[in-house]
Amino acid sequence: MRALIAAATGLAVALALVLTITAVGAPSGDTSPKPLLTTVPAHP
Amino acid sequence: MRRKSSLVLLALAVLFAALSPLVRWYAFPRLAKIPANQYQDMVLEAKDATLLDYGTMKAKKVPKVTIVQTLKGNVEASEKIEKTAGKDVVVWDGLSYVQGPDGKMVSRIPERYIFDAHTQEPVHATGEMVDGDPVRREGIEFKWPFLTEKRDYEYFDAQARITAPIHYKGTQDFRGVEVYYFEQTIPWTKVPFPKAMPVAGITPESVAETGTTRWYTTVRKFWVEPLTGAPVYGEEIHKEELRGGTLLGDREKVTAFAGHVKMREDYIAYTVDLVKSNRMLVLLMTSYLPWGFLALGVLLLSLSLYLEARARRPADPAPTDATEPEPVTA
Structure with a gap:
């Protein structure tokens, strides 16, 4: 019984961890202030 | 004590074993995405190209034509579309600026x-356009999906x-x-004139009045890194012609542009380095972490079973107690 609880705990933590990370995701950030180029840049 | 440790190890073993497929099949498809605020530019060059001189309406050889391509993620527009689309959306405002020698x-x-x-x-929403003309894209543009497949x-x-294969x-x-x-080949196709013409006073409408039409063909080549879906190099064998109409006088057609367009060397090196580092992130999510977690899970499970087995092993017989006989009442 105790082994079953331990395994269930591990599974629950794994699910919680992955669900939290995917739910948070990455922030969108802001639109770059740089313009659409009409001159040839010297370098990348 | 050993039994407690084995239970903790068992919980950790299940944790890591479960993380292995979860990272690969649940987290990766949700975390791998193009950032909404991405900004990138690219310079391509066509050396020894042919270009139309709009003053004389004759094609001439030029040493170089440069194409500056910018893609800018519009975060505000993407957030607005996401509200109705119900998924993560990227809006790229792009500009292909072609400059003569x-x-x-x-x-x-x-x-x-x-x-x-x-x-x-592609996601269809108001504002999707090319040169101000509303379009409805099918298929991809600029970038391939993550984990690109060996197919058309x-x-x-x-x-x-x-859209073509x-x-x-x-x-x-x-x-x-x-x-x-x-590789994609677009056969000779009649295409609209650009809204911004190279000579002041000439507009697409005024050219259209002369009966002259614009035709285009290209062979498009991309070398795509399959994990990220990012092209590391691209080329185009691009030809444009003006055909018919009074603008050309007695000629049937004139070359407007012909050239072999290639990425500039410094941009190739930059793109290869960038793709290599992004490739590592994808590999981490699709291979290194899943396999590492699985191996760790198996190791921890083995350790847990070993400790459990040792805890269950029968102990040595205890020494017999030499207790004094209790007094018996007569």
């Missing part, structure tokens, strides 16, 4: 490309405003990176 503008074509941040599938894809051609032609090594080579 004298530094003067040959053409400038803006476009708005809206797509799913995870799959690169549908690719949108902004000049012709059509881009064929997988094999796997190659490009500067130390394994890439899939794709």
Whole structure:
């Protein structure tokens, strides 16, 4: 019984961890202030 | 004590074993996406190209034509579309600016490309356009999906405003990176004149009145890093002609542009480095972490079973107690 609880705990933590990370995701950030180029840049 | 440790190890073993498929099949498809605020520029050059001189209406050889391509993620527009689309969306406002050898503008074509941040599938929303003309894209443009497959894809051609297959032609090594080579041929197709013409006073409408039409063909080549879906190199064998109408006098057609367009060397090196580092992130999510977690899970489970087995082993017989007999009452 105790082994079953331990395994269930591990599974629950794994699910919680992955669900939290995917739910948070990455922030969108802001639109770059740089313009659409009409001159040839010297370098990348 | 041993039994407690084995239970903790068992919980950790299940944790890591479960994380292995979860990271690969649940987290990766949701976390791998194009950032909404991405900004990137690219310089391509066509050396020894042919370019139309609009003053004389004659084609002439020029040493170089440069194409500056910018893609800018519009975060505000993507957030607005996400509300109705119900998924992560990227809005790229792009500009293809073509410059002649004298530094003067040959053409400038803006476009708005809206797509799913995870799959690169096009998303249709108001504002999707090429050179101000509303379009409805099918297929991909600029970038392939993550985990690109060895198959043909549908690719949108902004000049012709059509979608056509881009064929997988094999796997190659490009500067130390394994890439899939794709090629698309757009046959001679009548295309609209750009809204911004190189000569002041000439507009697409005024050219259309002369009866002259613009035609285009291209062979588009991309070398795509399959894990990230990012092209590390691209080329185009691009030809444009003006045909018929009074603008050409007695000629049937004149070349407006012909050239072999290639990425500038410094941009190739930059792109290869960038793709190599992004490739590592994808590998981490699709291979290193899943396999590492699985191995760790198996190791911890083995350790847990070992400790459990030792805890259950029967102990040595205890020494017999030499207790004093209790007094018995008579």
